[in-house]
Amino acid sequence: MPWLDLLLGITLVATAALSLTARDLFRGVIMFIVFGLLMALAWVRLQAPDIALAEAAIGAGLTGVLLLDTLGYLRRPFGSRADPTDERS
Amino acid sequence: MSLRAGLAGLLCLGVTLALGWAVLERPQPAENLPERVAGAMPDSGVEHAVTAVLLNFRSYDTLLEIAVLLLAVVVALALREAQPDRPEPMGLENPLLRAVMAWLLPLILVVAGFLLWAGSYQPGGAFQAGSVLAAAGVLLRLAGVTTAWLDNAALMRTGLALGLLTFLGIGVVVMAPGVPFLAYPPEYAGTLILVIELTLTLSIGLTLISLFRLTPPYADDPDDARSDREARP
Numbered sequence: 001m002p003w004l005d006l007l008l009g010i011t012l013v014a015t016a017a018l019s020l021t022a023r024d025l026f027r028g029v030i031m032f033i034v035f036g037l038l039m040a041l042a043w044v045r046l047q048a049p050d051i052a053l054a055e056a057a058i059g060a061g062l063t064g065v066l067l068l069d070t071l072g073y074l075r076r077p078f079g080s081r082a083d084p085t086d087e088r089s
Numbered sequence: 090m091s092l093r094a095g096l097a098g099l100l101c102l103g104v105t106l107a108l109g110w111a112v113l114e115r116p117q118p119a120e121n122l123p124e125r126v127a128g129a130m131p132d133s134g135v136e137h138a139v140t141a142v143l144l145n146f147r148s149y150d151t152l153l154e155i156a157v158l159l160l161a162v163v164v165a166l167a168l169r170e171a172q173p174d175r176p177e178p179m180g181l182e183n184p185l186l187r188a189v190m191a192w193l194l195p196l197i198l199v200v201a202g203f204l205l206w207a208g209s210y211q212p213g214g215a216f217q218a219g220s221v222l223a224a225a226g227v228l229l230r231l232a233g234v235t236t237a238w239l240d241n242a243a244l245m246r247t248g249l250a251l252g253l254l255t256f257l258g259i260g261v262v263v264m265a266p267g268v269p270f271l272a273y274p275p276e277y278a279g280t281l282i283l284v285i286e287l288t289l290t291l292s293i294g295l296t297l298i299s300l301f302r303l304t305p306p307y308a309d310d311p312d313d314a315r316s317d318r319e320a321r322p
Contacts, residue, residue, distance in 0.1 A: 049212035050139045053204075057220035062297055065227055069301065 005045055012038050025074075029067045036060025134278025136210040143214065144282045148271045152260065155253045155289060162249055162296045169303040186232045197225040205290050209279070215252075215286040219293025226298035239302060249299065252292030256285050 015038060019031035036059040043052035126138050126146065133141035143151050201221040208214030226239075239245060259281055260271040268274075273281050 050214070050217075053212055053217045054220070057217055057224070058297075062220055062223060062227070062301075066301060 008038065008042055008045065012042060025071055029064065029071060032067065033060050033064035036064065132275040132278070134273065134275065134280075134282055135208075137208065137212070139212065140208045140214055140282070144285060145273060145278060148256075148260075152253070152256050152271070155256060155292070158293065158296050159249060159253050162299050165300055165303045183232070186228075187234070190228060190232045190234065193228065194225060197221060197228075201225070201290070201294075205286055208286060209283070215289035216293060218286075218290040220297060222290065222294030223297030223301070226294065227301050230298075230302065239298065245295065245299070248295045249292055252285075252289040255288040259285060 012035065015031050015035040019028045019035055022028035022031060036055060039059060040052045040056035043049070043055055123138075126142060129146065130136070130138065130141060133145045135141050135145070201218045204213040204221060205215060205218035206213075208218075259273075263273050263281070264270055266274075
């Protein structure tokens with residue numbers, strides 16, 4: 001299936017470019033997650049299932065979640081606290 | 090400006106051409122590594138070539154990888170504890186997520202166990218199982234389930250260091266008959282690798298959860314927080 005592989009390669013480069021050039025950070029992170037999943041597919045096509053598993057779990061999953069978490073933290077209003085009644089000692 | 094852009098374009102083109110040339114003109118490998126691995130498989134204690142390479146033939150590299158992960162989480166902990174307050178509770182008050190978690194959690198644990206066990210004869214292993222465990226932790230945190238047991242510092246640090254310490258300990262213990270570091274005897278290799286992978290799974294899972302938990306508390310700069318704390322002793 002060389003056509004599908006070619007399509008996969010083009011899509012990989014396209015999602016990488018989109019995630020780097022996105023004006024909206026959230027869109028960039030989502031594109032990064034899509035890139036990770038496609039990368040896992042590419043590894044499977046290259047007959048490296050171990051790397052594909054690690055890529056899907058760590059590259060797309062956990063890194064994506066961490067980036068989303070960071071994004072939520074950045075979007076908090078300046079000086080806001082999660083728990084205003086927090087008695088910090 | 091256009092001169093700079095032109096130079097950058099030329100450099101990019103040069104790197105691309107060099108990469109293409111490097112891929113097309115590969116030097117022939119001096120020896121056939123896949124054949125050597127296949128030949129040594131009976132002594133490795135596992136049936137999957139990748140696991141055999143990662144945890145037996147080249148286990149020193151894996152040991153150093155775990156050390157790097159531990160170092161990363163130690164730095165994250167140090168940075169987090171420089172902040173004046175404790176990690177915040179976080180959760181989406183979402184009953185649906187909680188209800189789904191009740192079904193998902195056992196499934197996730199079974200999948201992690203399966204991935205760990207499958208590593209001996211098919212793709213899988215400690216890193217993948219650890220990240221699945223970490224995913225369970227992340228989901229629990231999102232669902233707002235109380236994770237007070239993660240705040241027990243002594244337990245947490247023990248768990249984080251367990252994988253590396255077990256790996257090191259087994260590596261040193263097998264030196265007793267006079268063989269090199271981490272050279273397992275073939276008859277015990279399978280058991281030793283399973284023990285190492287079990288502890289590594291736990292440590293990797295805890296490491297990834299910790300990195301996720303240690304988000305800073307608020308969007309001020311730390312100086313403000315510190316002066317704030319000094320104002321209210």
